[in-house]
Structures are given as structure tokens and as C-alpha cells.
Amino acid sequence: MTQVIEHGGGVWSIKVPIPDNPLGHTLVHLLDTDPGPVLVDTGWDDPDSWDTLAAGVAACGTTVEDLHGVLVTHHHPDHHGLSGRVRETSGAWIAMHAADAHVVRRTRAQEPGRWLDYLATKLAAAGAPDEHLAPLHAARASGRTRTLPGLNAALPDREIVPGELLDLAGRRLRAIWTPGHTPGHVCLHLDEEHPARHPGRGRLFSGDHLLPGITPHIGLYEDPDDPATVTDPLGDYLDSLERIGRLGVAEVLPAHQHAFTEPAARVAELLDHHEARLSDLRTLLAAPLTPWQIAERMEWNRPWEQIPHGSRTIAVSEAEAHLRRLVKLGFAEAVPGGDPVTYQAV
Structure with missing residues (x-):
């Protein structure tokens, strides 16, 4: 399978694998600039992922050692994971x-x-059963927390400031703050004529905010x-989508799946999707339910019984x-006196 796609105008994408994940890969984008090549995201911190990234950068006509910088759309490990190794190899800045x-x-x-303690407490408050909490307590007791993803990612040394043109000579790249998937998610607008002269205002590196065929996870910060x-x-995400x-x-270059056009139509689909979910949830809340019971009854991409442990937490x-x-909209409220807390439509 081709790991590198040339999009024209000094832009490529590299399919960097995510181990043991149905998403398959992260699309790491490489952008030519006057000071040197810049990556948009880096991929998961894994030896095979690193080898694929290095080979992909070489196929774009440069080397990891020559990278000038890394723009990280958000902090998740399939995007930020290899940033530490990229900086160690190249000296590139991380923004x-x-x-x-x-x-x-x-x-x-x-x-x-600390994170596992917090997560277990929070899930218990949401009504999670003991059998779901047990693996978290076991991981905490065994010390396996040192293997949590993201611990080797680089501390960023530059800030992406929304609305400002990034300091990349030879390119017009502007950040747009799009919270929802994470509190600091950004899309990057390449405000230049499309190389194929498609109508519209340039191209958008959309990270996980706008994807062609899947809905990004929107959970609590x-x-x-x-x-x-x-x-x-969710309110942040819907506002950002609009x-x-x-x-x-003219075209969206996302971090998963494939590039696509007609983003306004995709935005409308996602807005409709979440509106339908909120409506269904109001129906479910005719009787008091805990957050865990709500999740059990919501529609997912497979039956609840087939959803693995980590995905149930998500x-x-x-x-x-x-x-x-x-x-927040005034359509539901907590029922007083519940432990764990339950919610009901109003």
C-alpha cells in the first residue's frame, strides 16, 4: 500500500501506522516552507511508526534530520507521540x-x-460496575502506569496562536482554534490557491476535527x-464546526482516512448527527439513568456487549x-440524592 501521497503545491501526506487500532494510521502531512520542511503531526510513538515516518519523509525528498518544525493539531498520542524523537533527531521546534x-x-x-486513580473515581461516580473498575485498580497496583502512551512526547517550545499567520516564510498558514475533540485542538488553514485550481479558500489541515467518514470522539475535558x-x-465542538x-x-486534508472536498456538506452531516444523538438521549432520559446506563443504551458502531474495556470508558x-x-441547554438535570448520580429529562 502506498504510504506517501503528493497533494501538490509542496504538500504530502504520510500514512504512519497506529499499532493495534482500527483507525489503521495517522496521516502526517509534510509542508515545504522556505526555512525547511515542516510536519503537521507526527504519529504514534512506536518503532514501526518511526520507520514508516522516516521512510515517508525520505520519499518526499528530504530527511527527518532536515525537518524545520512540527505543528501539532492536538496532544493525542497518535498525533504528538513521535514529536520527541523528531526533535531529538532534527532539532526541530514543536508548536x-x-x-x-x-x-x-x-x-x-x-x-x-494519578490519572488511573482519577479515572477510576470518575467512572465509579458515573455508575460503572466493579468488573469495569477492576482492571484499572490492577494496573495501578502493578505499576503498569509507566507504559501509558504519550509520556515520551515532546514538551512544546512554541505556541500556536489562533488567528495569526504562522511564522513560516513562503507560506500563508493560519491556525483556527477548534476545541471539542481536545481543549486545544487547532485546524491549520493553508490560505493559498489550490494547486488544481479548485474553487474555494485554499486547503485545511483538519486534524481530527473534520473527518470524511467518521465522527471524532467528543468526551469530557x-x-x-x-x-x-x-x-x-460538545458545545465547543459544534461551535467550532460551524x-x-x-x-x-476547497479541500480538507484530515489526519485520518483521506482528503476530501465539499467540507460544508460534511459539517452539516456532523451537526445533524449530534442533534439526533441529543434528541435520542432526551428520549432515553424519560426515566432516571446514570451516565454508565446512558452509554449502555446509546447507539454505537457495535452492540455494547462487543465493545472492549477501553472503548467503554471512552x-x-x-x-x-x-x-x-x-x-446546559436546560433539557436535563441531575436527580437529587443519587449515588451514583442519575439524570432525567425535564
Whole structure:
């Protein structure tokens, strides 16, 4: 299978594999600039992924050693994972939005087991059964927390400031803040004529924000050190989608699947999808349910019984994000006195 695709105008994509993941690969993009080549994302921290990235960069006519910088769309390990090794090899700078840079610094500074403790407590409060919590407690007790992904990712040394042209001579690249998938997710707008002269305002490196055939995960923004903060990631995502839909780009270069055109139509599909989910959730909440019970009853890409442990945790977080949106809109509320807490439509 071809690992490198040339998109024209000094832009390539490299299919960097994600081990043991149904997504298959991350599309790492390489952009020619006057000071040198720049990557958009890096891929998962894995030996095979590194070899594929290095071979792909070579197929684009350069080397990892010659990379000038890395623009990270968001902090997840399939995007930011190899940034540390890229910087070690090339000396490239690493840039990220401040909100996600904060997550990276927090993760590096914390004792690794802190996250598992927080996650287990949060899932218990959401109504998760003991058999779901047991593997988290076992991992904490065994010390396997040192293998959590993302711990080797680079601390960013530059900030991506939304709205400003990035300091990349020879290119017009502007960041657009698109929170939702993560608090600091950014899309990068290459505001230049499309090389095939497609109508529209250039091209968009969309990260995970806008994908052609799948819906990105929208879960709660977690901060173990600030549990009192109440965020609305789904509301953030929907607002961000509408901003991107109005941009009018000719082509989208996402981090998964494939490049595509007509982004406004895809934005409309995603807005409709989440509106339908919120409507279905209001119907489910005719009787009080815990977040875990809500997740069990929501529609996923497979029956709940076939969803593996880690994906169930993600599903509960996504259910909570939709639930939090309903509460903010005044369509649901917590039932007083429940332990774990239950919610009901109003």
C-alpha cells in the first residue's frame, strides 16, 4: 500500500501506522516552507511508526534530520507521540495550542498513577460496575502506569496562536482554534490557491476535527487537579464546526482516512448527527439513568456487549459530554440524592 501521497503545491501526506487500532494510521502531512520542511503531526510513538515516518519523509525528498518544525493539531498520542524523537533527531521546534500544551506539561509532571486513580473515581461516580473498575485498580497496583502512551512526547517550545499567520516564510498558514475533540485542538488553514485550481479558500489541515467518514470522539475535558471545572466540549465542538463550515475551503486534508472536498456538506452531516444523538438521549432520559446506563443504551458502531474495556470508558465520557450539553441547554438535570448520580429529562 502506498504510504506517501503528493497533494501538490509542496504538500504530502504520510500514512504512519497506529499499532493495534482500527483507525489503521495517522496521516502526517509534510509542508515545504522556505526555512525547511515542516510536519503537521507526527504519529504514534512506536518503532514501526518511526520507520514508516522516516521512510515517508525520505520519499518526499528530504530527511527527518532536515525537518524545520512540527505543528501539532492536538496532544493525542497518535498525533504528538513521535514529536520527541523528531526533535531529538532534527532539532526541530514543536508548536501546539496553549490549552493542549498545558495538558502535555501536566501529564509529564504528574505521578503516572494519578490519572488511573482519577479515572477510576470518575467512572465509579458515573455508575460503572466493579468488573469495569477492576482492571484499572490492577494496573495501578502493578505499576503498569509507566507504559501509558504519550509520556515520551515532546514538551512544546512554541505556541500556536489562533488567528495569526504562522511564522513560516513562503507560506500563508493560519491556525483556527477548534476545541471539542481536545481543549486545544487547532485546524491549520493553508490560505493559498489550490494547486488544481479548485474553487474555494485554499486547503485545511483538519486534524481530527473534520473527518470524511467518521465522527471524532467528543468526551469530557479531564483535569485531575481541577475537578470543579465544568466544561462543555460538545458545545465547543459544534461551535467550532460551524466556524469551519463558513470558511469555504476547497479541500480538507484530515489526519485520518483521506482528503476530501465539499467540507460544508460534511459539517452539516456532523451537526445533524449530534442533534439526533441529543434528541435520542432526551428520549432515553424519560426515566432516571446514570451516565454508565446512558452509554449502555446509546447507539454505537457495535452492540455494547462487543465493545472492549477501553472503548467503554471512552463511550461513557462521550455520553457524559452529550449529557452535559443537555443540562446546559436546560433539557436535563441531575436527580437529587443519587449515588451514583442519575439524570432525567425535564
